[in-house]
Amino acid sequence: MRILLTNDDGIYAPGLRALRKELLSLGEVMTIAPAAEQSAAGHSVTLLTPLLIQEVFDDERKPIGYAVEGRPADCVKLALLELLPWKPDLIVSGMNAGSNAGINVLYSGTVAAAIEGAFYHYPAIAVSLEYTKLKPLDFPKAATYAIQIIRQILRKPLGAGSLFNVNIPSLEKGPIAGVKVVPQNITAYTERFDRRMDPRGRTYFWAGSDLDCPDPHSETDVTALAESYITITPLQYDLTAHAKLADLREQSWTVE
């Protein structure tokens, strides 16, 4: 099996390294990931500036892939169009430091990289580990869970462009409660900005770190993760509100 591994935390991030180690049990792994952290990059892409690449090696100085001075989605594009010597059987993105659930799925560079792979008709899995402030994240342990879920996803043949979002709950909260297949929660988060003044008297804002989702729908990625379940959400990237098409078509639309 041939796997493209990417992420949004950067090619040297510990979450990627831990996941790569587990993925090697499935076959060949080529890592093509951002040179620098790209958290909350969403599905941004680089159109106007060049994308420098650099070959990257493991501790035994064996080549493992390329660092790209670009976005997560750029890495997947470049991998599929230019850098990979083969067509991958699977694209894995992660393991992200911090969960990607609810509407945060749309901000996530980790998930965007997986969606980019699906654009090119490859099956792709995004994997994230819930963050807590208690301790450094236990990526090696979380990766042993991630690889079990990936193996179970692979038991059934994956159609072209199959797309999965997997979240591992914080291991500091206690034992894993189990595994749940759940939809993305789409209720709002509460956010907060600090208003401050710079040394030149200019106003600036700084996003607070306390994201709270006060009213999640039950049995979604947000609630299941809070209950210490590993969550699996099948994704798609059609943003059309299909249910609204018919009503809109009944209206008369004209321009002069």
Add this chain to the structure above:
Amino acid sequence: MRILLTNDDGIYAPGLRALRKELLSLGEVMTIAPAAEQSAAGHSVTLLTPLLIQEVFDDERKPIGYAVEGRPADCVKLALLELLPWKPDLIVSGMNAGSNAGINVLYSGTVAAAIEGAFYHYPAIAVSLEYTKLKPLDFPKAATYAIQIIRQILRKPLGAGSLFNVNIPSLEKGPIAGVKVVPQNITAYTERFDRRMDPRGRTYFWAGSDLDCPDPHSETDVTALAESYITITPLQYDLTAHAKLADLREQSWTVE
């Protein structure tokens, strides 16, 4: 009527100025947009660095809003949480220089700003003008079409979080063929990178400008726009592949 206007081309972009002029016929308009161009920013947001703001004035030195040194989605967050003196009745994003149809909807900062507004339960409309290399874009003319579509969207009461993606075809191609309500095309584009070498011998890639969508589904935003129709696509931001939930739930999922 109170309108928040934003974009991804930057607060001084001619597309925003043309659209603002038309929107003033509907009521009060406050402009809160990126200080610099943010094309293809997708739904990226700024979590780790400060967001400087600066008040912006029109040619008569009357205040029109704020420039934000951040992403389109940051602008909408800041507007709704900190900067707007009122709750908007409508959020408009654009008019973008270049269409946002097909999977490009996911790369678009223009659309992401509208989606961010929908996260906060406000109705939002993204407006884009198809780009051609023939001539400078005729934003003032295109804005007269955009405002007609926006007025027609407003004829029916908009539910909280109603979201629309509007594309105006290039006016260089000939007369507008009409208006179509269509879903987002989700087939792939063909893309190309130039492989080059920098003066230090390092490899870099540069994304080509010739995006082609060779096999669009018929009666989608991509095909209707190609036929010179103005397109209206109702959007949603639930990325769950709901049709796949039941099958996945039938599988047995465990971790040890």
